[in-house]
Amino acid sequence: MPRINFAVLILIQLLCLPLEFAAQSQIKETKRGTATVSGQALLNGAPLGDVTVILRLERPTSAEEAKGYQTQSDNDGNYRIAGIAAGHYFISVRTPGFVTTGVLESGSQGKILEIAAGEKLENIDLELKREGVITGRVTDSNGDPVVREWVELIKLGDDGKPQPSPFNYPGLKFTDERGVYRITGLPEGRYLVSVGVSQEESAGRPQYRNSSYPKTFHPGVADPSQANAVVVKEGFETTDVNISGVAVKKTYEISGRVVYADTGRPAEGVTILYGAIIGDRGVTSGWRPSREPSNSEGEFQIQGFVPDKYAIYAYTPPKRELFSDPVIYEVTDSAIQGVELRIHRGGSISGAVPLNESPPRTMGANVDARGQFIIENLLPGEYEARLISMIYQPGESRDKGLSKLISSVRQKVSVGGVNQAPITLVVDLSQKEGNR
DSSP states (O other): OOEEEEEEEEOOOGGGOOOOOOOOOOOOOOOEEEEEEEEEEEETTEEOOSOEEEEEESSOSSHHHHHOEEEEOOTTSEEEEEEEOSEEEEEEEOOTTEEESOBOTTSOBSEEEEEOTTOEEOOOOEEEEEOEEEEEEEEETTSOBOOSOBEEEEEEOTTSSBOSSOOOOSSOOBOOTTSEEEEEEEOSEEEEEEESBOHIIIIISOOSSOOSSBOEETTTBSOGGGSOOEEEOTTOEEOOOOEEEEOOOOOEEEEEEEEETTTOOBOOSOEEEEEEOOTTSOSOSOOEEOSSOOOTTSEEEEEEEOSEEEEEEEEOTTTTSEEEOOEEEEESSSOEEEEEEEEEEOEEEEEEOOOSSSOOOOSTTSSOTTSEEEEEEEOSEEEEEEEEEEEEOTTOOHHHHHTTEEEEEEEEEEEOSSSOOOEEOOOOOTTSTTTO
């Protein structure tokens, strides 16, 4: 029987700034089933033992599900994973020094598997090669090291052009205090290496990161067509891939105090977050936390702001019981002082989803088995609550399920304070998919 799944999403935030609000979620263990997957780990065609093989759901709905299934290959390279529930999975290896030869369009290394209940998938062999490594040093126009800057790789295709999907090497790689970086886990190929963010990335599309430096490619040029491609060979480390002459942007600081809104007293140990505002889209590049929380006097100081418009707000970790309204400042040619962030307790939204059939199995812990949900610690303001219901067969990917969307309910919600009245979102399933 097909499953019906529900999700409740809060989409619109104060000041059109996409703050991150976490729904209350239940911890779900990795589902157990009756399917099996087996095969061999091979290094250039020869069996390879002691390889960690990981099988994960493509779209896990909890931290426990994200752990997936894990096993080790034996001395003959054989592995077997049993007790797998039906679903859409991604299989890969996690063994230092080796990479998987299969690369998906997303850039991830591994294979996609659609597993039905009770299915036995055999000969799912994983071809490995020894990793390549790139290392070098990044310095600015004064000869000083560029510290804690993200080093980006662009993989070139056989035609010499950048591949359409960003290359997804394992983890983010940053320069250290000496400006030195070292990137491991690379498949053989040709790469462009760069630091910084271009003007197009800053203004032409939503930023996925911020930088105090303009985009600069190895060995030290702004134009990617003039950059030197780095050749990575299997099992070799390519050294001295340096980037020099990176232009230094002048930066400024923002400082102020965090106080309790009801008493005006200083708030110690509060985390301050900030993000650049891109046009009328709000903070699309994500929020960055300050390195240090507010001190005993509620004071904070954040350095490294390039000229731009920023939103700043504060909250008390770990669950954001108290937080401030976002404030907006534009950094031009001087520091900004005297910022006051007044933290207070937020409102909440809770309610129930009436169902005219048996309650659905929880997906993502957004709607529970009673059809109820709760989202807490919301800033006062206008929101849109969206209830999405979709139907898909066991073993079918969520993407395919979304193509069979059977209902989408939207409702405006006004959050005013801590005593928010419950709301009700209604979805009628009686005329959808033959009343299943």
